[in-house]
Structures are given as structure tokens and as C-alpha cells.
Amino acid sequence: xxxxxxxxxxxxxxxxxxxxxxxxxxxxxxxxxxxxxxxxxxxxxxxxxxxxxxxxxxxxxxxxxxxxxxxxxxxxxxxxxxxxxxxxxxxxxxxxxxxxxxxxxxxxxxxxxxxxxxxxxxxxxxxxxxxxxxxxxxxxxxxxxxxxxxxxxxxxxxxxxxxxxxxxxxxxxxxxxxxxxxxxxxxxxxxxxxxxxxxxxxxxxxxxxxxxxxxxxxxxxxxxxxxxxxxxxxxxxxxxxxxxxxxxxxxxxxxx
Amino acid sequence: xxxxxxxxxxxxxxxxxxxxxxxxxxxxxxxxxxxxxxxxxxxxxxxxxxxxxxxxxxxxxxxxxxxxxxxxxxxxxxxxxxxxxxxxxxxxxxxxxxxxxxxxxxxxxxxxxxxxxxxxxxxxxxxxxxxxxxxxxxxxxxxxxxxxxxxxxxxxxxxxxxxxxxxxxxxxxxx
Numbered sequence: 331x332x333x334x335x336x337x338x339x340x341x342x343x344x345x346x347x348x349x350x351x352x353x354x355x356x357x358x359x360x361x362x363x364x365x366x367x368x369x370x371x372x373x374x375x376x377x378x379x380x381x382x383x384x385x386x387x388x389x390x391x392x393x394x395x396x397x398x399x400x401x402x403x404x405x406x407x408x409x410x411x412x413x414x415x416x417x418x419x420x421x422x423x424x425x426x427x428x429x430x431x432x433x434x435x436x437x438x439x440x441x442x443x444x445x446x447x448x449x450x451x452x453x454x455x456x457x458x459x460x461x462x463x464x465x466x467x468x469x470x471x472x473x474x475x476x477x478x479x480x481x482x483x484x485x486x487x488x489x490x491x492x493x494x495x496x497x498x499x500x501x502x503x504x505x506x507x508x509x510x511x512x513x514x515x516x517x518x519x520x521x522x523x524x525x526x527x528x529x530x531x532x533x534x535x536x537x538x539x540x541x542x543x544x545x546x547x548x549x550x551x552x553x554x555x556x557x558x559x560x561x562x563x564x565x566x567x568x569x570x571x572x573x574x575x576x577x578x579x580x581x582x583x584x585x586x
Numbered sequence: 587x588x589x590x591x592x593x594x595x596x597x598x599x600x601x602x603x604x605x606x607x608x609x610x611x612x613x614x615x616x617x618x619x620x621x622x623x624x625x626x627x628x629x630x631x632x633x634x635x636x637x638x639x640x641x642x643x644x645x646x647x648x649x650x651x652x653x654x655x656x657x658x659x660x661x662x663x664x665x666x667x668x669x670x671x672x673x674x675x676x677x678x679x680x681x682x683x684x685x686x687x688x689x690x691x692x693x694x695x696x697x698x699x700x701x702x703x704x705x706x707x708x709x710x711x712x713x714x715x716x717x718x719x720x721x722x723x724x725x726x727x728x729x730x731x732x733x734x735x736x737x738x739x740x741x742x743x744x745x746x747x748x749x750x751x752x753x754x755x756x757x758x759x760x761x
Contacts, residue, residue, distance in 0.1 A: 442657050443657055
């Protein structure tokens, strides 16, 4: 009869061994193999979730007869393809005007962790992606940074994630500099704006270029509300992001 | 004999991949807070009752390895928490919640999420990972509470279906 302590030690040893082999790199082929099996399903599920949310937004009150239901499916697919086409054109237009090296990627999933607002994309270190690379969509709209880069997939931490921090500047008279932080997957706010600087609703916020690896000029959002405390040295601005983070399908990662 | 064993292994691995995909399906397709359901532990609790075997600890190891491939946390946190929580759950099943009943399903599901999230939070706190450190305590408890609630509901529904349509959990037959 094997004691509980022996069993616990045995199981813990196997887990620790697995972790060590991962960090040495011996587990990489196994990880790549299993991701290649799961990624297609994850991508299909994610695209379905995006299509469902787009269809629901565009067809409220529609009749639910069989023919109309079939048309809705085709309409959802058409909307998805049009959206992807427009997105790719916008990204191509932006990147052709700059000297950035970038990698295009498809979003294949959302956060697996219970806390955290992240996306999973189907490109990783093999494509030249590394941690903290900025991720953009459209005409240079920043959506987040690479939080983890594996061999063939990466995880993007979105701007509205609680742990997201990006150095930014405002396009106001004072060219205010501050830090854009995420709030529980719901909001984005710019902090540490000096109290004496004038911030107005509608002022655009872009990346400042003061952070390593993040070029200047990527669009973050616009000021929605300004919060001031009379005694404090800084004021805060709540931003409206330029992009809807819930329906992202194609992104570009700036690698250099 | 070895071919038969190989098929068994492939069946288990294939089954684990399917459960991981179903877990992702709930995450992507359902709205908050329904998408907080932990399909993996829901499956593990029912499989533990069905098979009455400690092999579920290794199935949990495999399942959490698949989830680890897509987790933002450092490699090993989800794997360690999930596997050890399942081991403790098995001991609870064998020594405390020893009968097969709806009460046992509810208790085991609740214990599973409690043990898993306790280990998960502790290990992340040890490494001072921002995903935990920058999260308010009550917000974290709220997320875990939703996960526990929907996992229990899901497990009870699945147990009910299994109880209704199979003889495995029929007390008259077990006696």
C-alpha cells in the first residue's frame, strides 16, 4: 500500500520534471504538436463567437424563418469577410507608409485565464515575435503588447487589461505625457498627467515613443472624461479606445 | 496487447483534447459570467465518480498541460495547481465524500474549484505575478465564485443526465 506522501511526492516530481523540460526546451516539439491539433478548433470557435456577436448586433428583430436563417448565416460570413478585407487593406496602408517590420497574425482565441484580458494569435517566436512587441490593427491603432511568445503562438495583453501599461502622449496644447493603464478589462485611463496641463474631451492619445520597442504615433484612443482632485499633483483621463476589442480577427505585430 | 494499449492511450489523449476544446468553446461562445464555468473540473469530478480510479489525476495532468499551452501565467502554474488539486480531490472522494450522490457531486465540484484556485493564487502570489498582484481581492473572489457556481450547476446537470440514462450510479444495482 503506497502512502499518500509517496503518491504526492511522485506526482509533484513528474510535474516539476515537466516544468524543467519546458524551460530547457525539450518539450517544445510536443507543445508545437498539440497546439497544431488544438489551434484550428480554437480559431474556428473564436471566429464563430465574433460572427455571432456581429450578427446579433446587425440583425436584431429579424424574422426567424428557415430561409431567413440561412441568409443570416451567409450575411454573417459576408460581414466577416468584408471586415477582414477592410482590416487587411488598412494595415497594409499603414505599414507601407512606415519602416516597421511587422508580422501579420490571425486571432485564434481569447483569454484562458479567469482574470486578464488577452487574445491568442497564431504567430510566435518562429515568425520573429518577442515579448512586449506592440500589436496594432487598422491604421496604426494600438491594441496591446505581446505578453507571451511561444514557438508558434503568442498571447497579446490588451490595453484594457489590468496589468497593461503603455507610455503615451496626448495631442493637446501641452503635449501631456502620461501612462495609459487598463482597468479590469473594461476601461483605459491615462494617469500621471500634470495637474496644470489642460486636457479636453476629445483630445487624441498616442504612444509617446518613450518606451523601448513601442514606436511613437500609434493611436490609443480619445479623452472621454477628465478626473481631477484639487490637492493632487496629477489628473487622470478616461479614454475611449479607438478599437472594439471584442471583435478582432486580424492583427499585425511590429517586430522591429 | 501493445496495440490495444496504444489505442487506449490514444483514446485518452483524444478525449482530453476534446474536453480542452469544449472548455474553450464555453469560454468563447458564452457571455460573462456563464463563460467562467470550469469544464475541465466538471468533467474530472464526473469521471472520478464514474471510473472510481486514481488515473484521473494523470488525466488532469494532461488536460491542464493543454490549457497551459494557452495560459498567460508562467508555465507550470496551471499544471501544478490543477494536478495537485485533482490529487487532493481524489483523496477527498476516497475518504470523505465516499458515496455517489448529488450531494457528493456538489461537494466535490466546490472542493475542486476551491483547491485549484487556492493553489493557483498561492503559486502566482509567490512569484508576484502581476495578474494576481494588481487584481483587487474582492474582484478575484467574485470571479472564482462565479466559476464555482457554474461548475457545480454544470456537474449536477451532467450527473443528473448520467443518473437518469445509465445504470452506473443506480444505488439499487450498486447494492
